Amino acid sequence: MSSILRFTRDHEWVKVDGAAASVGISVHAVGELGDVIFVELPAVGDTVAQGGKIAVVESVKAASDVFSPVAGKVVEVNETLSDNPAMLNEDPMGEAWIAKLKIENTADLDGLMNSEQYEKYLKEASH
Amino acid sequence: MTELRRTPLFEAHEQLGGKIIDFGGWALPVQYTGILDEHRAVRERAGLFDVSHMGEIMFEGPQAFAAIQHLLVNDCSGMEMHQVLYSPMCYPDGGVVDDLIVYKLGDQRFLLVVNASNAGKDFDWMSKNIVGFDVSAVNISADMAQIAIQGPAAQDILQRNTTTDLNTLKFFYCAPDTNIAGRKCLVSRTGYTGEDGFEIYCAPADARHIWDTLLASGADSGLIPAGLGARDTLRFEAALPLYGHELSAEISPLEAGLGFFVKLGKDEFIGKDALVAQKAHGLARKLAGIELVDRGVPRQGYTVLSGGAPIGHVTSGVFSPTLQKGLALALIPPEYAKAGTELALDIRGKACAARVVKIPFYKKAYRKE
Numbered sequence: 001m002s003s004i005l006r007f008t009r010d011h012e013w014v015k016v017d018g019a020a021a022s023v024g025i026s027v028h029a030v031g032e033l034g035d036v037i038f039v040e041l042p043a044v045g046d047t048v049a050q051g052g053k054i055a056v057v058e059s060v061k062a063a064s065d066v067f068s069p070v071a072g073k074v075v076e077v078n079e080t081l082s083d084n085p086a087m088l089n090e091d092p093m094g095e096a097w098i099a100k101l102k103i104e105n106t107a108d109l110d111g112l113m114n115s116e117q118y119e120k121y122l123k124e125a126s127h
Numbered sequence: 128m129t130e131l132r133r134t135p136l137f138e139a140h141e142q143l144g145g146k147i148i149d150f151g152g153w154a155l156p157v158q159y160t161g162i163l164d165e166h167r168a169v170r171e172r173a174g175l176f177d178v179s180h181m182g183e184i185m186f187e188g189p190q191a192f193a194a195i196q197h198l199l200v201n202d203c204s205g206m207e208m209h210q211v212l213y214s215p216m217c218y219p220d221g222g223v224v225d226d227l228i229v230y231k232l233g234d235q236r237f238l239l240v241v242n243a244s245n246a247g248k249d250f251d252w253m254s255k256n257i258v259g260f261d262v263s264a265v266n267i268s269a270d271m272a273q274i275a276i277q278g279p280a281a282q283d284i285l286q287r288n289t290t291t292d293l294n295t296l297k298f299f300y301c302a303p304d305t306n307i308a309g310r311k312c313l314v315s316r317t318g319y320t321g322e323d324g325f326e327i328y329c330a331p332a333d334a335r336h337i338w339d340t341l342l343a344s345g346a347d348s349g350l351i352p353a354g355l356g357a358r359d360t361l362r363f364e365a366a367l368p369l370y371g372h373e374l375s376a377e378i379s380p381l382e383a384g385l386g387f388f389v390k391l392g393k394d395e396f397i398g399k400d401a402l403v404a405q406k407a408h409g410l411a412r413k414l415a416g417i418e419l420v421d422r423g424v425p426r427q428g429y430t431v432l433s434g435g436a437p438i439g440h441v442t443s444g445v446f447s448p449t450l451q452k453g454l455a456l457a458l459i460p461p462e463y464a465k466a467g468t469e470l471a472l473d474i475r476g477k478a479c480a481a482r483v484v485k486i487p488f489y490k491k492a493y494r495k496e
Contacts, residue, residue: 034146034356035163037446038424038453040475056475058424060162060446061356063475082422 006069006112009121013093014069016109021070022097023054025088028122033059036088039081042099046074050108055098057088070108072101134179135272135334143352151244153180155355162356166448169320169361172349173278175341176358178326179334182246183271184253186237188262195229195237197260198253200380200398202390206231211299211315214388215380216249217398221405222376223383225249226368228317230301238313240273242370256397272334276341276350277324277361284345285325289314293325308340319358321365321491363445366416366456366487372427372443373414373456381405382458384414384486412439415464416486417472419453421479425472431457432471432478438463441472449489456486 004016011029015022030036040056048054054068077099081087088096113121131154140147145156155177158165168174186195195203201214210231216224225245230238241249250266257264276285282293291305291314301315310333318324329337342350359369368374373383380389381402391403419425425444430437439459447454455472463470466485471478 034158035161037163038422040423058446060360060448061157063424063426 004109005115006109007115007118007121008067008069008112010067012066012069014109014112015097016070016103016106019102020075021072021101021103023066023068023070023099023101024097025057025066025092026118027092030089030092033057033062033064035060036085039085039088039098041077041079041081042074044074044077048072048074048101058085066098068101069112070101071104073104074099075102076100132180134177135331136177136179136274136338139335139338140177140352145352145354148355150180150355153243155180156352157356158354159352162354162360163448165351165353165357166360168349168351169278169322169353169357170449171279173276173280173284173324173345173351174320174353174357175338175345175350176275176277176353177273177334177338178275178358179272179331180243181273182241182243182249182266182268183273183328184239184241184246184250185265185267186239186262187265188235188260190261191235191237194253194257194260194262194264195239196393197396198256199227199229200389200393200396200402201229202393203229203231203237204393207300208233209301209303211301211317213299215374215383215385216252217380217396217402218376219398219401221379221381221398221401223370223374223378223380224252224376225370226374226380226385230313230315232301232303245370270331271328272331274327274329274334274338274341275318275320275324276327276345277318277320277322277353278350279323280345280348280350281322281324284341284348284350285314287344288340296325298323308337310337312337319367320361321367321487321489322361323491360445360448363443363454363456364447364449364487364489365491368414369443378442378458379405382410382412382414410461412458413461413464414442414486415457415459416484416488417441417455417457417470417481418484418488419455419472419479419481421481422453423472423474423479424453425455425474425481429455430473431459431463431481432473433463433468435471435478437473438470447488454484454488455481 038058055066199214444455468483
């Protein structure tokens with residue numbers, strides 16, 4: 001079964017395998033934030049809208065909201081990040097996912113960027 | 128957007144991979160490898176900072192001393208030659224114009240080093256308030272670069288590059304005309320990190336050579352370049368005030384816990400009447416250290432709660448790299464400021480448990496002798 005990876009313009013990612021969607025922040029976002037020292041996770045059972053706040057990532061300098069790329073119900077949160085927030089700096093696209101959602105509507109993915117589009121978006125934004 | 132001002136070390140920061148930000152109109156590195164890494168380096172080994180953005184104002188003339196005594200709330204009368212003194216500078220109502228350090232370079236010659244973002248405002252304020260004094264005050268900020276080397280290894284590293292015996296340079300004293308890496312500098316045993324260290328003032332044209340030489344010769348001692356991010360977390364742990372946070376036009380130096388630097392016994396200075404009255408009436412609020420018991424990171428502006436009711440606000444907050452917890456400085460009524468008092472911080476609508484702790488959060492024994 002193949003998974004689908006999409007990005008938002010705010011540098012969140014969502015990876016969909018069947019009905020489960022993992023959500024996290026991109027390598028670029030982590031690079032901009034610097035050392036992550038705290039992650040405020042959602043609670044299992046929370047429902048979030050597409051573009052709604054799902055978590056807060058705090059770096060040394062600032063607190064940044066993380067917005068959910070898709071609407072859904074939180075089915076799992078990455079508790080490891082509570083004890084080891086620095087994992088977000090090390091593996092933001094893998095081990096350091098933030099939450100898993102039961103995705104409501106796969107059409108939410110349509111407006112998001114695929115990997116190539118996101119790379120292009122980053123290049124354009126840097127000029 | 129206006130063009131950001133660059134220090135003589137701008138290219139060095141870019142080459143070293145510094146992440147450049149707009150810092151009060153200056154293009155300066157917030158970090159190179161990472162704030163936590165750089166913070167740790169300064170506490171354990173040494174860090175090199177570009178602080179060329181700081182403002183320098185030279186007071187010279189027969190009444191230079193009288194002029195600074197009039198402007199500053201600290202008393203400069205006991206200053207020895209080449210001594211350095213910290214002082215707030217106040218408005219008549221006791222609010223703070225800026226905080227600065229004074230270098231006594233001669234009986235009629237004093238160098239005042241002020242915050243970068245306040246340099247223009249300070250110079251205007253000083254100029255306006257020394258009319259009638261026989262003194263010239265000149266803003267020489269553009270003619271001076273400044274590099275700080277801070278941390279336990281700072282002296283060893285700097286000593287490799289100068290013939291001046293740094294063992295004889297006491298805390299908060301300076302050595303003018305010191306040769307560092309072959310260039311003429313003024314060096315002081317001062318800093319803003321809570322560590323032993325030095326601040327080096329030099330000509331802008333010499334800054335790059337001195338920077339590169341120190342970095343190269345200190346590499347084997349663990350010296351790394353450090354950015355403004357680490358400078359802030361370091362000064363915070365040492366509870367050193369930052370203008371715009373612990374000090375402002377709305378906060379008096381007494382409220383900020385700087386009473387030691389406010390010499391109310393001095394004949395006259397701007398703000399004296401207001402500060403004398405404030406002390407006589409008792410302070411409505413004072414700066415306290417707060418540690419978060421719940422997980423989280425305090426930030427400037429967060430509300431401090433007692434029994435659910437707001438009693439004050441956070442002036443600076445960080446996750447302390449050295450102590451590994453959320454810490455804050457906050458202005459609260461004195462009756463709540465006793466160590467051990469249970470309070471809470473409103474973090475995004477949630478009351479997070481906190482308690483008052485003694486400041487500074489981190490204290491290092493300086494070389495005083």
